[in-house]
Amino acid sequence: VSSVITESIFNDLLKHRNDAGCKAKGFYSYAAFIAAADAFPGFGTTGDLTAQKRELAAFFGQTSHETTGGWPTAPDGPYAWGYCFKEEQGNPPGEYCQASSQWPCASGKRYYGRGPVQISWNYNYGPAGKAVGFDGINNPDIVANDATVSFKTAVWFWMTEQSPKPSCHNVMAGGWGPSGSDTAAGRAAGYGVVTNIINGGLECGKGSDSRQEDRIGFYKRYCDILGVSYGSNLDCNSQKPFGFAAQSQPRLIKTVV
Template sequence: MANTKFSCMILCLLLPFFLGSKADVGSLIPSSLFDKLLKYRNDNRCPGHGFYTYDSFIAAARSFDGFGTTGDDTTQKRELAAFFAQTSHETTGGWASAPDGPYAWGYCFINEQGVESTTDNFCTSADWPCVPGKRYYGRGPIQLTHNYNYGQAGKAINEDLINNPDLVATNPTVSFKTAIWFWMTPQSNKPSSHDVIIGRWTPTAADRSAGRVPGYGVITNIINGGLECGHGQDNRVDDRVGFYKRYCQILGVNPGDNLDCNNQRPFA
């Protein structure tokens, strides 16, 4: 008679091999690749040098189920390329003649540039009462802005960002979490960037009539379409596409179609 217990142990050990292990962002983006993608993030010429660490990114990424781990290998890499591209544009320190080109300078800034010269507190929603003396300007990889985004993001990641918005600029794991939260979460009538890049979003008839079709371009529309989309060529859109193409090339994936939002009307 066979040793049933022994056979079960062998089967349990071999099962992950046959079924495949659950994808992990760390296996797709090892620290050496992270350094290659964000080549100058620790350069002394970047005001945010030393802030955006690999360990903080991995810790934040692993706290969102499905981020960078949904679909096949190409889909996973394309999502990570798109995420890094959009956030690199938001934090870029690149310029036309920069070493290794302008798209090697993502993650240079933590705080919104020029905010020191304004007094705007970006308190735009009564649903999340603002704290006197606190300002909800752009911080972190996605440049989280407005009190309602700080409130919702904080609730999702279990941090009080209404009372302490500066946490997004002082705690790199929290900072990455706010960016990934925004990426994974549908906004009002907009799909999530995650659903778009993994092919889960199906545009409505209204979307198609507005030119909003699946592809990287509609993610730009989600993030900043009101300012950048629907009026022909825009340098900001070109910058987002430039980062995306660079990261896709490094990751060895095709960027796909519909990369810009030049002919897409913004989401209402």
């Protein structure tokens, strides 16, 4: 991954992440990103160089939307302000606790959005911690305190299939093709399906959506920096969301693992 995302490119992609107005100033380091990327074989290294660049642009595009500090007239444009936050903005953020025998909530702990992908809910913190190597139920705060762990939760989510959804990685690396039911639901390979995986219940199948446009704007800027074409099917305007769970749960990463 470091051959495509050098430190100078990383700093260009996330140009204003250390701006004084960004609450995550000083948190998201290049070293932490590379350590997380290296922990997941295949991430950003699958397929030809075009596929690798598009996958990395998509990863940063989606996570930048989740952590954006940009606004329409921001210096260098709204898409230069990804990774401005490491914790969900709210006063206070919600608890995001759903009754679970496998991942019961710990007393006093909140499972609101943290890190690049804003991982949320106890049923996502639990398996993320198990996969990455931390106690997601009893220590969710580590995702906002340890940058390597934070990036690892985002790459874990990116690489992990949550049926009936494919993984974001498989979509961008060319390993996923639509089934008959996918085609009937308007889902076609491309960046738009990644948005559907992440937040389809709220953003997809409803025509143009400003949140979608923000995700696409980041992706295009990052493709431009990496010198790669965008590919097709960038939006999910006409796509039905994946599965029932994607429509019933509020907030990101909705499918119960």
